[in-house]
Amino acid sequence: MENYTSDSSDSDSSAKTLDLSYLMLDTQVLNDHFVNAKNPEHVDTLLLHQNRLNSVPPTIVRFTNLNSLDVSNCGLYQLSDFLGDCPLSCLVAKHNNLTNDFLPKCFKNLSGLRELNLSGNRLTDFPEQILDLTDLKYLYLGGNQITEISKDVWKLQRLQVLSMGGNRLTEVPSTLGELKSLQALVLCDNMLENLPSSIAKLTNLKSLLLHKNRLTTLPTEIITLKCLTELSLRDNPLVVRFVSDMTHDPPSLSELAARVIKSSDIKYDEESIPRNLVEYLNSSHRCVNPKCKGVFFNNRVEHVKFVDFCGKYRLPLLQYLCSSKCIESRDGDQVVSGAMIRKVLLG
Numbered sequence: 001m002e003n004y005t006s007d008s009s010d011s012d013s014s015a016k017t018l019d020l021s022y023l024m025l026d027t028q029v030l031n032d033h034f035v036n037a038k039n040p041e042h043v044d045t046l047l048l049h050q051n052r053l054n055s056v057p058p059t060i061v062r063f064t065n066l067n068s069l070d071v072s073n074c075g076l077y078q079l080s081d082f083l084g085d086c087p088l089s090c091l092v093a094k095h096n097n098l099t100n101d102f103l104p105k106c107f108k109n110l111s112g113l114r115e116l117n118l119s120g121n122r123l124t125d126f127p128e129q130i131l132d133l134t135d136l137k138y139l140y141l142g143g144n145q146i147t148e149i150s151k152d153v154w155k156l157q158r159l160q161v162l163s164m165g166g167n168r169l170t171e172v173p174s175t176l177g178e179l180k181s182l183q184a185l186v187l188c189d190n191m192l193e194n195l196p197s198s199i200a201k202l203t204n205l206k207s208l209l210l211h212k213n214r215l216t217t218l219p220t221e222i223i224t225l226k227c228l229t230e231l232s233l234r235d236n237p238l239v240v241r242f243v244s245d246m247t248h249d250p251p252s253l254s255e256l257a258a259r260v261i262k263s264s265d266i267k268y269d270e271e272s273i274p275r276n277l278v279e280y281l282n283s284s285h286r287c288v289n290p291k292c293k294g295v296f297f298n299n300r301v302e303h304v305k306f307v308d309f310c311g312k313y314r315l316p317l318l319q320y321l322c323s324s325k326c327i328e329s330r331d332g333d334q335v336v337s338g339a340m341i342r343k344v345l346l347g
Contacts, residue, residue, distance in 0.1 A: 031057035084109025
C-alpha cells in the first residue's frame with residue numbers, strides 16, 4: 001500500500017511540526033504542555049504516537065491551524081467530539097483501544113478530513129458517522145473486528161483507498177461498486193466466499209487484495225478492470241470446489257418452450273401472445289459459450305471457467321451456461337492480455 005498514501009504535498013511546507021512522540025506522556029502531563037505551548041497557531045502537524053494517553057486532552061483546540069494529528073499506539077480508549085474544533089485533514093489513531101461507543105458521535109465537524117486511520121483498534125461495526133466525511137480519500141479500518149461494510153459506503157464518492165483487511169467480513173455490499181474514484185481495495189484476511197459483480201464498476205481500481213479469505217470463485221466481470229495491476233489471491237480455496245460445486249436444476253416447461261422460441265428466432269409480439277410472455281422472452285440471456293447458440297432465463301447452470309492471467313496463473317471465474325452439457329472446450333478458453341493484469345500476487 002506504499003503507493004497509496006495521503007496528499008502530503010497539500011500541506012504548507014512552511015508549517016511547523018510539533019513532535020512529542022515516544023515520550024510516554026500521560027494525558028494530564030500532555031494537557032499541561034499544551035496549556036504552556038507558545039504560538040500553537042503556528043503548528044500544522046502534531047505527532048503524539050507512542051505515549052500513554054487515555055484520551056486526547058481538550059487543550060488541543062489551542063492548535064487552531066492543526067492539519068494533521070497522529071495519536072497511534074497511545075492506548076487511547078476515546079476520541080472526543082472536540083477534535084472537530086481543529087481543522088484536521090488527517091487523523092491517524094491506529095493501534096489503540098478504541099471501540100464504536102467511544103468515537104465521536106458525529107463527524108460533521110471533521111468534514112475536512114481527507115485521511116482517517118482507525119486500524120488496529122476494537123471496532124466491531126463500520127462507524128456510520130464516517131459517511132458524513134464526503135471529502136474523505138483514504139480510509140483505513142483494518143485489523144478490527146468489523147463484520148460488515150455499510151451499504152451506504154457509496155456516499156464516500158471521493159474515496160481512493162479503502163482498507164478493510166483483517167476483519168470479520170463475510171460479504172461485500174454491491175453498493176461498494178459505486179465508489180468510482182477507488183484505486184485500492186484491501187479485503188484480505190476476512191471470511192469472504194464471493195464478491196459482487198458490481199466490483200467491475202470500479203473502473204479506476206489498481207490494487208485488489210483478497211488473500212486469506214474463503215473465495216472459491218471470482219465474478220467474471222473482474223477481467224474488465226483494465227486499470228488493475230495488483231491482484232492478491234493466495235490462501236483462498238479457489239480451485240478446491242471447482243467442479244463439485246457446479247449445480248444443475250431442470251428448467252421449467254415455460255423456460256424450455258421459451259428457449260426454443262428464442263433459439264429458432266420465432267417472431268412474436270403482444271398481438272400474438274400476452275404481454276407478460278413477451279416480457280419473459282425479452283429477458284433471455286445468450287449463453288456465454290461462444291460455440292453455443294443457446295439461451296437461458298431464470299434457470300442457469302453455475303459453471304466455473306479458468307481464465308488465464310498473464311499466461312501464468314489460471315483463476316476460476318463464475319459464468320452462467322444454458323445447460324449442464326454446455327461446457328466450453330479448452331480451445332474456447334479466453335486468454336486475457338498481460339496488459340490487463342501485470343502483477344498477480346499468489347504467494
